[in-house]
Amino acid sequence: MVDLSVEFININFPNPLILPSGIITEIPEHKKAIDAGVGGVTLKSITKDKREGNPLPRMWKYEHGMLNSVGLRNPGIKKAVIEVKRFMDENKNTPVIVSLFSTKVSEFVELVERIIPLNPSFIELNLSCPNTVDEMGNSLGMEEGAAGKVVGAVKKVSGKIPILAKLSPNVVEIGEIAKTCEDAGADGIVAINTVGPGMIIDIVKEKPVIGNKEGGVSGPGIFPITVRCVYDIYKSVKIPIIGMGGVSSWQNVVEIMFAGATLVGVGTATYTKGMKVYEEIKTGLTDYMKKENLKNLKEIVGQAHK
Numbered sequence: 001m002v003d004l005s006v007e008f009i010n011i012n013f014p015n016p017l018i019l020p021s022g023i024i025t026e027i028p029e030h031k032k033a034i035d036a037g038v039g040g041v042t043l044k045s046i047t048k049d050k051r052e053g054n055p056l057p058r059m060w061k062y063e064h065g066m067l068n069s070v071g072l073r074n075p076g077i078k079k080a081v082i083e084v085k086r087f088m089d090e091n092k093n094t095p096v097i098v099s100l101f102s103t104k105v106s107e108f109v110e111l112v113e114r115i116i117p118l119n120p121s122f123i124e125l126n127l128s129c130p131n132t133v134d135e136m137g138n139s140l141g142m143e144e145g146a147a148g149k150v151v152g153a154v155k156k157v158s159g160k161i162p163i164l165a166k167l168s169p170n171v172v173e174i175g176e177i178a179k180t181c182e183d184a185g186a187d188g189i190v191a192i193n194t195v196g197p198g199m200i201i202d203i204v205k206e207k208p209v210i211g212n213k214e215g216g217v218s219g220p221g222i223f224p225i226t227v228r229c230v231y232d233i234y235k236s237v238k239i240p241i242i243g244m245g246g247v248s249s250w251q252n253v254v255e256i257m258f259a260g261a262t263l264v265g266v267g268t269a270t271y272t273k274g275m276k277v278y279e280e281i282k283t284g285l286t287d288y289m290k291k292e293n294l295k296n297l298k299e300i301v302g303q304a305h306k
């Protein structure tokens with residue numbers, strides 16, 4: 001019997017596949033991914049105040065992936081706390097990662113304090129959204145100091161709940177930013193968020209295809225960037241990594257684990273292949289483990305560095 005389970009920061013995942021944040025927007029609907037066989041789910045990023053999101057259309061598929069500018073549509077922390085609690089009560093056997101987003105350090109701390117009583121498996125700090133900027137016009141995750149500052153402040157109040165820092169690939173040295181987060185107390189790194197921003201122009205309508213004109217790029221086209229980012233982060237830190245960005249097959253999962261990921265997010269592929277992608281990947285991984293005579297997938301994490 002092949003065992004796909006993986007331990008990540010003392011929590012057992014039945015398999016290494018997770019749903020990345022934002023792929024499903026409404027909190028109750030995240031159950032669809034659990035029913036489809038993921039090992040764990042990340043909820044849509046929550047902000048302090050309710051956000052309606054950017055003008056429609058917010059997503060656009062193209063031949064190598066997708067462009068999105070959802071604009072962090074979410075009910076705001078007050079309502080989200082109720083919905084997250086209900087979701088966790090109804091899905092007790094699945095590790096839940098609660099994703100939080102702010103542009104201010106103090107507000108991140110406030111959000112974490114509101115989530116702690118729910119006792120989620122992990123809290124993920126979205127330090128990387130290209131669609132929302134700080135007062136200086138920068139994505140927070142792009143500045144080394146900013147990422148470390150957020151993690152350090154949050155760790156003072158987060159107690160035993162592990163804190164994951166989700167990073168943007170749109171930086172010069174992602175490994176250095178990951179190290180800053182580790183030094184500030186992060187328990188794990190999540191990489192990568194979307195690449196870009198990018199733009200697609202409809203040549204008949206003669207204007208950009210999505211409402212916000214530009215958006216983050218995800219899906220297969222960004223996969224080599226993901227592999228390089230995870231590889232760089234693995235070299236720079238000792239804390240474990242959740243790798244994501246363009247993963248759509250079991251071969252991609254093996255490759256990103258070779259680069260250094262312990263868990264693997266599969267998001268945009270659910271739009272192109274459907275939720276059945278999780279079972280398809282699990283079948284491929286099971287066959288691979290049998291063929292390679294692997295007892296646990298952890299054996300291949302970081303293999304490409306040897």
Ligand SMILES: Cc1cc2nc3c(=O)[nH]c(=O)nc-3n(C[C@H](O)[C@H](O)[C@H](O)COP(=O)(O)O)c2cc1C
Binds near residue numbers: 021045192219247267
């Ligand atoms: C429609 C959509 C919405 C997203 N919303 C969020 C979000 O709220 N928070 C976040 O951290 N990442 C968000 N992301 C980024 C994903 O979590 C993930 O990092 C990225 O899409 C790369 O993985 P993939 O190629 O498997 O989709 C979003 C991505 C998409 C496509």
